[in-house]
Amino acid sequence: xxxxxxxxxxxxxxxxxxxxxxxxxxxxxxxxxxxxxxxxxxxxxxxxxxxxxxxxxxxxxxxxxxxxxxxxxxxxxxxxxxxxxxxxxxxxxxxxxxxxxxxxxxxxxxxxxxxxxxxxxxxxxxxxxxxxxxxxxxxxx
Amino acid sequence: xxxxxxxxxxxxxxxxxxxxxxxxxxxxxxxxxxxxxxxxxxxxxxxxxxxxxxxxxxxxxxxxxxxxxxxxxxxxxxxxxxxxxxxxxxxxxxxxxxxxxxxxxxxxxxxxxxxxxxxxxxxxxxxxxxxxxxxxxxxxxxxxxxxxxxxxxxxxxxxxxxxxxxxxxxxxxxxxxxxxxxxxxxxxxxxxxxxxxxxxxxxxxxxxxxxxxxxxxxxxxxxxxxxxxxxxxxxxxxxxxxxxxxxxxxxxxxxxxxxxxxxxxxxxxxxxxxxxxxxxxxxxxxxxxxxxxxxxxxxxxx
Numbered sequence: 446x447x448x449x450x451x452x453x454x455x456x457x458x459x460x461x462x463x464x465x466x467x468x469x470x471x472x473x474x475x476x477x478x479x480x481x482x483x484x485x486x487x488x489x490x491x492x493x494x495x496x497x498x499x500x501x502x503x504x505x506x507x508x509x510x511x512x513x514x515x516x517x518x519x520x521x522x523x524x525x526x527x528x529x530x531x532x533x534x535x536x537x538x539x540x541x542x543x544x545x546x547x548x549x550x551x552x553x554x555x556x557x558x559x560x561x562x563x564x565x566x567x568x569x570x571x572x573x574x575x576x577x578x579x580x581x582x583x584x585x586x
Numbered sequence: 587x588x589x590x591x592x593x594x595x596x597x598x599x600x601x602x603x604x605x606x607x608x609x610x611x612x613x614x615x616x617x618x619x620x621x622x623x624x625x626x627x628x629x630x631x632x633x634x635x636x637x638x639x640x641x642x643x644x645x646x647x648x649x650x651x652x653x654x655x656x657x658x659x660x661x662x663x664x665x666x667x668x669x670x671x672x673x674x675x676x677x678x679x680x681x682x683x684x685x686x687x688x689x690x691x692x693x694x695x696x697x698x699x700x701x702x703x704x705x706x707x708x709x710x711x712x713x714x715x716x717x718x719x720x721x722x723x724x725x726x727x728x729x730x731x732x733x734x735x736x737x738x739x740x741x742x743x744x745x746x747x748x749x750x751x752x753x754x755x756x757x758x759x760x761x762x763x764x765x766x767x768x769x770x771x772x773x774x775x776x777x778x779x780x781x782x783x784x785x786x787x788x789x790x791x792x793x794x795x796x797x798x799x800x801x802x803x804x805x806x807x808x809x810x811x812x813x814x815x816x817x818x819x820x821x822x823x824x825x826x827x828x829x830x831x832x833x834x835x836x837x838x839x840x841x842x843x844x845x846x847x848x849x850x851x852x853x854x855x856x857x858x859x860x861x862x863x864x865x866x867x868x869x870x871x872x873x874x875x876x877x878x879x880x881x882x883x884x885x886x887x888x
Contacts, residue, residue: 450788452787452811452872453869453870453871453872454869454870455811455812455815455868455869455870456812457808457812458788458807458808459808485763485764485767485768488763488764488767489760489763489764491788492756492759492760492763492785492788492789493763493788493789494621494788494789494790494791495763495767496619496621496791497788497791
């Protein structure tokens with residue numbers, strides 16, 4: 446999992462770290478039970494304030510994405526959101542609203558939008574499948 | 587925001603040299619654990635302010651507190667808890683690196699030998715080398731090492747990376763992040779004056795821009811990048827002169843416009859979109875661009 450920061454995005458830096466780790470988890474670049482890089486090397490590598498990285502990890506922990514094991518570091522959790530289903534649906538609905546607004550301005554209609562959503566789902570599922578150790582793409586011993 | 591005693595608290599600082607006010611009514615406050623950027627052009631008053639903080643200069647007027655103490659009255663108490671890396675570093679030329687470290691460590695209550703060993707190794711400094719034979723980059727590395735080993739609560743850096751090659755600059759910043767903030771990051775405060783802003787972009791979480799001895803703006807970095815945005819728009823034909831409120835047209839070239847906004851991007855975007863542009867996009871300004879914008883327009887804009 447390699448994080449790319451963009452200071453021109455206008456998005457708070459710790460949120461960029463949060464979103465990219467979430468994306469890595471969704472695409473299989475980071476798997477449940479796998480350790481996240483610890484704060485110091487990640488901060489050094491990104492040349493980022495450690496407090497910023499720590500804030501991102503705290504946020505991810507609050508969202509139930511990662512868990513901290515004392516003395517061993519942070520790990521990606523299995524898909525266990527601490528929120529009830531309707532809360533999770535509402536959180537996603539808020540995100541979708543942004544996409545719907547964008548679709549309107551880019552003149553993408555409902556059908557195209559839904560098709561695109563399905564396509565993206567497939568793409569992420571494919572990435573996850575490719576990241577599985579038992580996938581067909583595994584190298585022969 | 588933070589109820590803890592500020593690590594640095596400057597109120598209405600004035601420092602005059604003859605008839606020139608090098609610093610003219612500057613106030614700023616740095617909370618513990620922050621990495622605070624102090625940006626200004628050459629001669630803006632950065633070094634004078636830092637020298638007042640360290641009691642190397644007496645303020646003409648105003649009030650300075652470091653860890654809640656007056657650095658002039660409690661000089662030892664203040665200095666034992668901070669370390670300073672100046673822009674030009676001098677060591678006793680007849681001493682070796684090893685002798686210099688032992689000499690400087692003798693002034694400190696604590697000295698982390700593990701950090702010393704790790705950094706000597708990382709910087710590839712030869713302990714037997716005479717300091718007079720060190721390059722400028724190596725002298726700065728040695729100064730940083732000397733500043734970090736006592737594990738001070740405050741690290742004051744004055745133009746630390748100017749004149750260094752890019753690799754040494756990178757290592758310098760990584761060392762501040764890595765070795766300095768290693769233990770107890772909540773009590774590791776950095777105050778860095780620089781005009782090489784881009785290099786410190788990820789490190790700085792709050793900053794003050796100073797010009798001609800006065801504060802021009804103080805903002806959290808994320809807030810600044812959210813507030814200052816550059817909007818680019820391209821039209822089918824040359825656009826009319828638009829009223830964009832307080833936003834400034836930064837560049838205008840035929841059918842293209844570039845506008846810098848300060849906190850009112852939604853409104854400016856709406857006005858530009860009403861003119862039916864062919865293309866429009868927005869990006870945040872980096873801290874360096876914000877610095878340039880702030881000093882070009884002059885006066886407080888925040």
